[in-house]
Amino acid sequence: xxxxxxxxxxxxxxxxxxxxxxxxxxxxxxxxxxxxxxxxxxxxxxxxxxxxxxxxxxxxxxxxxxxxxxxxxxxxxxxxxxxxxxxxxxxxxxxxxxxxxxxxxxxxxxxxxxxxxxxxxxxxxxxxxxxxxxxxxxxxxxxxxxxxxxxxxxxxxxxxxxxxxxxxxxxxxxxxxxxxxxxxxxxxxxxxxxxxxxxxxxxxxxxxxxxxxxxxxxxxxxxxxxxxxxxxxxxxxxxxxxxxxxxxxxxxxxxxxxxxxxxxxxxxx
Numbered sequence: 001x002x003x004x005x006x007x008x009x010x011x012x013x014x015x016x017x018x019x020x021x022x023x024x025x026x027x028x029x030x031x032x033x034x035x036x037x038x039x040x041x042x043x044x045x046x047x048x049x050x051x052x053x054x055x056x057x058x059x060x061x062x063x064x065x066x067x068x069x070x071x072x073x074x075x076x077x078x079x080x081x082x083x084x085x086x087x088x089x090x091x092x093x094x095x096x097x098x099x100x101x102x103x104x105x106x107x108x109x110x111x112x113x114x115x116x117x118x119x120x121x122x123x124x125x126x127x128x129x130x131x132x133x134x135x136x137x138x139x140x141x142x143x144x145x146x147x148x149x150x151x152x153x154x155x156x157x158x159x160x161x162x163x164x165x166x167x168x169x170x171x172x173x174x175x176x177x178x179x180x181x182x183x184x185x186x187x188x189x190x191x192x193x194x195x196x197x198x199x200x201x202x203x204x205x206x207x208x209x210x211x212x213x214x215x216x217x218x219x220x221x222x223x224x225x226x227x228x229x230x231x232x233x234x235x236x237x238x239x240x241x242x243x244x245x246x247x248x249x250x251x252x253x254x255x256x257x258x259x260x261x262x263x264x265x266x267x268x269x
Contacts, residue, residue, distance in 0.1 A: 007057030010050045011075075015109050017047035018082075018102045025099035029173050037095055044082065044098045047105065051079045073139070074112030078105045080143035084187065088147060092183045096174055100150040130201060137198035142257055144191030145229070149254045151184035152247035159244060181243055184250050185236065192229045199226060221260040228253045 024040035055075060085101035158174040174180070199222060232249045235241040241249070 004061040014050035021102040070115035078108035134201040141195035148187035152250035155180040
């Protein structure tokens with residue numbers, strides 16, 4: 001189909017644009033005095049637009065989202081990671097998140113390509129609008145958690161740079177510790193709310209469609225993820241963990257997410 005061919009053209013265009021964005025971000029870190037950041041952002045936005053066109057074309061080719069493969073899943077995660085990074089950048093001026101998001105988008109798209117297939121049904125129950133909402137909420141929440149982990153990593157790097165007697169160019173490119181910490185916090189709050197709603201929907205839909213026949217591995221990983229981010233919020237407000245300690249918790253939260261993704265990837269070969 002023509003729409004499928006269009007989706008593939010824009011898919012590879014998105015990867016090319018993200019690679020270009022990553023190169024310009026890396027050049028800006030290496031040479032802070034050069035005006036590479038503008039082009040890095042332009043290529044990042046261009047990659048996002050190309051991904052959105054890919055999704056729309058796949059939707060037309062498949063005749064709806066009820067037919068989806070892991071290719072679409074990783075495509076969606078990549079799209080929302082970049083979108084979330086751009087939103088956080090616009091709010092906090094943490095331009096380094098684009099560097100992180102462009103690299104991650106390339107990896108996610110290539111992993112998704114390894115599971116590429118003509119649109120077929122991955123989840124028959126996606127014909128239910130509520131299950132579709134559940135999956136989309138999970139993807140957006142994952143994207144928010146991934147961006148938060150990126151901000152947390154950069155917090156730790158900036159903290160180390162500030163303590164070093166020989167600061168690198170990265171220190172001049174990174175924003176303040178307060179901004180990085182707040183960026184991670186806001187992303188986690190948004191992700192936690194969406195993830196909580198998704199879990200509630202998932203439980204009700206599982207009881208309806210699968211009669212309790214749940215994938216125990218994914219269930220356990222999801223519960224661990226939820227409690228890790230609940231602990232992040234609790235420790236921040238009740239114990240006073242901010243900065244370095246909260247950054248470690250934010251980073252640890254993506255471990256069960258990676259486990260869930262790997263399990264889904266391997267069980268849908």
